[in-house]
Amino acid sequence: MATIQLEAEQRRTAPPPRRRGPTGNRAAGIFLAPFAVLFVVFFLVPIAYAVNESFYQVKRSGLGFGTPERVFAGLDNFTAVFADGSFMNGIGRLLLFGLVQVPIMLGLALVLALLLDSASARFKRVFRLTYFLPYAVPGVIAAIVWSFLYTPRISPLADLVPFDFLSDSVVLWSMANIVTWTWVGFNMLVIYAALQSIPTSLYEAAELDGAGGWKTAWYVKVPLVRPSLVLTGVFSIIGTLQLFNEPMVLSRITPAVGKDYTPLMRSLQVALDNNDYGQGTAIALMLAVFAAGLSYLFIRLSAWLTARGVNP
Amino acid sequence: MKPTLRSRTLTTAFMFVVAVYVLLPVWWLLVSATKSGGDLFDTPALWFGEINLGTNVGRLMEQDGGVYPRWLINTVIYSVGGAVGATVVSAMAGYALSKYPFRGRGAVFAVIMFAVLIPVPLLGLPLYLLLTQLGLLNTMWGVLLPSMVSPFGVYLARVYADAAVPTDLLEAGRLDGAGELRIFFTVAVRLMAPALVTLFLFQFVAIWNNFFLPMIVLNDEKLWPVTLGLVKWNSLRTGFYRDMVITGAFVSVIPVILAFIGLQRFWKADLAAGSVKV
Numbered sequence: 001m002a003t004i005q006l007e008a009e010q011r012r013t014a015p016p017p018r019r020r021g022p023t024g025n026r027a028a029g030i031f032l033a034p035f036a037v038l039f040v041v042f043f044l045v046p047i048a049y050a051v052n053e054s055f056y057q058v059k060r061s062g063l064g065f066g067t068p069e070r071v072f073a074g075l076d077n078f079t080a081v082f083a084d085g086s087f088m089n090g091i092g093r094l095l096l097f098g099l100v101q102v103p104i105m106l107g108l109a110l111v112l113a114l115l116l117d118s119a120s121a122r123f124k125r126v127f128r129l130t131y132f133l134p135y136a137v138p139g140v141i142a143a144i145v146w147s148f149l150y151t152p153r154i155s156p157l158a159d160l161v162p163f164d165f166l167s168d169s170v171v172l173w174s175m176a177n178i179v180t181w182t183w184v185g186f187n188m189l190v191i192y193a194a195l196q197s198i199p200t201s202l203y204e205a206a207e208l209d210g211a212g213g214w215k216t217a218w219y220v221k222v223p224l225v226r227p228s229l230v231l232t233g234v235f236s237i238i239g240t241l242q243l244f245n246e247p248m249v250l251s252r253i254t255p256a257v258g259k260d261y262t263p264l265m266r267s268l269q270v271a272l273d274n275n276d277y278g279q280g281t282a283i284a285l286m287l288a289v290f291a292a293g294l295s296y297l298f299i300r301l302s303a304w305l306t307a308r309g310v311n312p
Numbered sequence: 313m314k315p316t317l318r319s320r321t322l323t324t325a326f327m328f329v330v331a332v333y334v335l336l337p338v339w340w341l342l343v344s345a346t347k348s349g350g351d352l353f354d355t356p357a358l359w360f361g362e363i364n365l366g367t368n369v370g371r372l373m374e375q376d377g378g379v380y381p382r383w384l385i386n387t388v389i390y391s392v393g394g395a396v397g398a399t400v401v402s403a404m405a406g407y408a409l410s411k412y413p414f415r416g417r418g419a420v421f422a423v424i425m426f427a428v429l430i431p432v433p434l435l436g437l438p439l440y441l442l443l444t445q446l447g448l449l450n451t452m453w454g455v456l457l458p459s460m461v462s463p464f465g466v467y468l469a470r471v472y473a474d475a476a477v478p479t480d481l482l483e484a485g486r487l488d489g490a491g492e493l494r495i496f497f498t499v500a501v502r503l504m505a506p507a508l509v510t511l512f513l514f515q516f517v518a519i520w521n522n523f524f525l526p527m528i529v530l531n532d533e534k535l536w537p538v539t540l541g542l543v544k545w546n547s548l549r550t551g552f553y554r555d556m557v558i559t560g561a562f563v564s565v566i567p568v569i570l571a572f573i574g575l576q577r578f579w580k581a582d583l584a585a586g587s588v589k590v
Contacts, residue, residue, distance in 0.1 A: 030493070121323050145341050
């Protein structure tokens with residue numbers, strides 16, 4: 001009785017309920033629910049599943065005739081990843097690929113964006129749209145088309161160069177070309193959009209100080225579009241680590257690309273061909289950690305460089 | 313300061329060279345799709361021989377029991393259906409993160425931003441095992457549902473909601489007695505609409521590009537998107553299939569390129585680029 005009385009008291013003295021309170025929270029919950037459910041089921045649960053799986057190994061007792069037994073293996077799968085020659089070769093390839101291809105692609109994207117933004121360019125709309133078109137072509141179809149352009153007798157290019165696009169020593173760069181072709185326009189568009197949002201008064205100030213086109217570009221524009229360079233840089237790092245489509249297509253037409261050419265291909269090979277899910281998911285997890293770690297380092301590094309006044 | 317004639321000429325020449333590089337494969341594909349198998353070798357690679365596009369397309373549609381048109385339809389279902397789902401789901405979540413200061417909002421947003429950094433194909437294997445248990449392996453839902461999860465889409469939707477939906481307007485709606493859902497669907501969605509089209513386009517391309525997920529989920533050729541089918545035909549590498557791969561690539565890519573040109577005003581990367589604070 002007393003409590004009821006008390007509640008009634010409170011109700012009378014309490015301020016009118018705010019919509020922001022419980023109603024707001026409930027609405028937020030309803031709006032978030034569909035994404036939350038899908039995100040948990042198709043994103044977080046697979047990660048948890050992978051983490052769990054990566055701690056187990058399937059062992060066959062005796063000469064391999066006994067029933068396979070799933071045993072807890074601690075960190076064995078992870079140490080095995082580093083002892084796996086195929087995986088380490090794949091990582092080496094990706095590092096080489098990333099160190100060369102990403103700067104070339106982003107450099108070209110930046111130059112194109114600056115030129116489109118400059119007073120010297122003509123036919124801006126046509127050029128911008130043209131550079132962006134490859135983004136409409138899926139990676140595997142781009143790889144298929146380029147693989148024809150790498151094939152002697154069919155290709156107008158292969159007969160002009162003194163090397164074979166699909167040979168052991170060249171094929172990594174042939175792949176880099178496909179990736180650059182597909183993504184340079186998209187990256188250009190992101191940087192160009194950032195350039196467009198710079199107020200023109202800043203250019204006028206630079207001009208009054210006697211800065212020419214190139215100086216304005218380097219000292220005024222590039223620092224101001226740094227966030228877009230960081231964004232495209234992070235996406236490129238993640239994209240490099242998950243390199244799969246292009247090498248997968250090429251692996252079916254040239255022996256220079258094996259079924260374990262990149263770490264992601266190796267992960268599939270181990271899991272599906274060798275039926276070793278623990279080892280396969282361990283590889284995938286290591287890659288995810290690498291990707292997140294590298295992206296984070298890249299963001300910190302570029303913030304640090306900016307703080308010290310280094311361009312870009 | 314007016315650019316000199318020399319700088320204008322050099323700039324335009326450079327941009328022209330890059331344009332040639334970008335268009336070369338597209339031009340080659342267009343020319344080759346019109347050729348018969350023999351002409352592919354016997355005529356200049358970058359110019360037309362005898363025009364056989366009609367014959368090629370006719371054969372393409374009947375090849376392997378007419379499976380190609382099915383692949384096209386499947387591709388539309390996955391790309392359009394998945395992108396619509398992803399846009400709706402992301403728009404709602406981004407709106408909630410932008411407009412409701414609920415407890416734990418910062419943490420939820422941090423988890424979503426961290427998820428952006430995780431390469432999705434790396435989830436492929438566990439996803440495969442999970443879909444098997446859910447009975448979704450080798451079904452269209454097995455491709456569609458995971459395609460609707462886009463942490464980056466949620467992030468973009470939040471940025472759009474911050475920029476396009478004034479909180480005062482929502483308060484006004486509340487004072488008029490409108491419910492939260494109604495405010496979202498009548499006021500917020502309308503204000504966010506142009507940005508949501510951009511979001512849809514990004515998702516469409518992401519799914520159209522995603523080869524890995526359908527490769528892992530789908531066994532049955534009849535459920536494949538066009539990319540999977542072309543890769544299979546391409547790996548057969550016989551002369552006959554080679555023509556089909558070229559024509560098939562051409563037929564599937566051209567509508568998307570045309571749609572890009574038609575929708576170019578919606579490709580606004582500025583919201584994505586300009587407001588990332590690192």
